Structures are given as structure tokens and as C-alpha cells.
Amino acid sequence: MVNPGKDQHMSPTSPPGTAQDTAGIHLAVGDRAPEQPRSAGAAMATENLHVYYGDFLAVRDVDLQFDDRRITALIGPSGCGKSTVLRCLNRMNDLVPGARVEGRVTYHGTDIYGPGVDEIEVRRRIGMVFQKPNPFPKSIYDNVAYGPRVTGAKDHLDDTVEQALRGAALWDEVKDKLKQNAYGLSGGQQQRLCIARAIATRPDVLLMDEPCSALDPIATSKIEDLMGELVQDFTIVIVTHNMQQAARVSHSTAFFTAQPDEHGDRVGTLVEFDRTLKIFEDPADKRTEDYISGKFG
């Protein structure tokens, strides 16, 4: 991998606003997505991305840009390919038997599927948090120290662990029980521990696949607040089924659906990608409008 380029173009920041869904709930668009004075370019992009599982074309022709130090939400009905696209962004699909990726996925301009690119380094720079909290059966400390130990960054490990736990807004709750097993934490604490584990190796991008779907509203709120903090330092891509969450936290939103092809197979397709405010208040495509207003999906 090469170092991130500094030659970044201007991109607008979403102004906060409100949208309304059919249930009459006001969606506070951009509520938690912080305003940022500094402009940013694309940290990552996909070009002409197609993903197959064996002969099955799961996702076709996806062009997306993920702005640096912004939150991008991927939304759409079940099976439209959100997780598939997310996994392409750090080569996790390499680990799925039969999965094949065509097109380009770039990280600061470098094709992460290009020759000579080390997929372990890709996953260190582009970390992932999964739907179900998945701590290792180890102590809280050892969970967070795992990545730095594997990557050989063993100096100042205590500081690294503390910083990551502080970054994940968990330090105050666990600082007196770092040697206890992570399984003793609540679900929301376990998810924040997984975020601490992901940021301990100092990635640049955080991919989150429905990180709150197993959590109660209070734990969800803490993770959303945390995302607002983390985006100061990280580029975040989040898959969510929660429209309010997408509207609250993200700067840009990509809406996918599964379209029948000429053989009747349902292929994941990117319908619309824009600033979150635009997607929720004035979508260009009727399918987006139907989905966000709850008429479909």
C-alpha cells in the first residue's frame, strides 16, 4: 500500500436539516453528523464494481465515493448487497469461498486488489466491526492488545490499549477490570470493545455492518455518539436498516435495491447516492422515496 495522497479535492458538507417519514417521525438529518470546516476528498472509491458468488451475480456496476473523515451509510432492503459491497472495501470477500470481485476498489487512489498489495495491510488500514459483537474469549485488555501484538506494535502497549478504550468511550467503565474476561461485558459494552479492538491498530477507515442491530436504544445512542467522535479521525462506512440512524449519523447515503435481470435473477444495484439530506428530503428516484417512506422493503 502507498501512503494516502494529500492531493484532495473540495467536497461540500451536508447542512443539517429535517425530513419526515410516513409514520410522522421527524428524522433529524445530520443531527449527529458533525459539521466539519475542513474539506475532504475521497478516502475510498469503487469503480464498476461487480461481485459474484460462483455464477451468481450478487452486485453489479457500483460506483461510489467515500469521503475522507465523513460517514457514508449504505441502505436498502435485505439481500440487495450492502454487506457484499462493504466486505469488498477491505477484501473480506477474499475469505468467502466462491466470491469474485471485478472492477476497482481504491484506497487513496491505490487499487486494493492490485498486484503486490498485501491484504493483511489492507485490513489493518481498513478495519471492520460486525453486526454481532464478537470479542475473543480473552480479557478486555488482551482483546484490545490483540491487533497491535499481531502487527508487532508492542511498544507502549498499555498506552495503546487505554487510548483505544478511551476512543471507544469504554475506558471509564472498564479501567478497573481490564484483566476480566470480555464475555462479562454487556452487549453494548462488547460492541464498544470491538470498536476499541478495531481502532487499536490505528486504521484509517472503519467499516460497520449493522453495528447496533443487536443493541438496545441506549447502547445504540452511545454508539451513534461515538461515531460522531470517531469521524474526526476516521472515515466511516456503515450499513444500517435503521432509517433514522442513517439520517442522524451520516453525511452521504447510498441506496441499493435488488433488480431482476433478464433471467429473473435479483441483482444488487445502486439506485442513488447523494448527500444524506438530499436522499431523505428530495430523492431523485421513486424507488428511493418508496423505500425511505416505508412503502417498500
Ligand SMILES: Nc1ncnc2c1ncn2[C@@H]1O[C@H](COP(=O)(O)OP(=O)(O)OP(=O)(O)O)[C@@H](O)[C@H]1O
Ligand atoms: N457467501 C455467500 N454465498 C452465496 N451467496 C451469497 C453469499 N453472501 C451473500 N450472498 C448473496 O448475495 C446477495 C447479497 O447478499 P448480502 O448479504 O450482501 O445482502 P445485504 O444487503 O447485506 O442483506 P441483509 O440486509 O439481509 O444483511 C444475496 O442474494 C445473498 O443471498
Ligand SMILES: [Mg+2]
Ligand atoms: Mg447484510
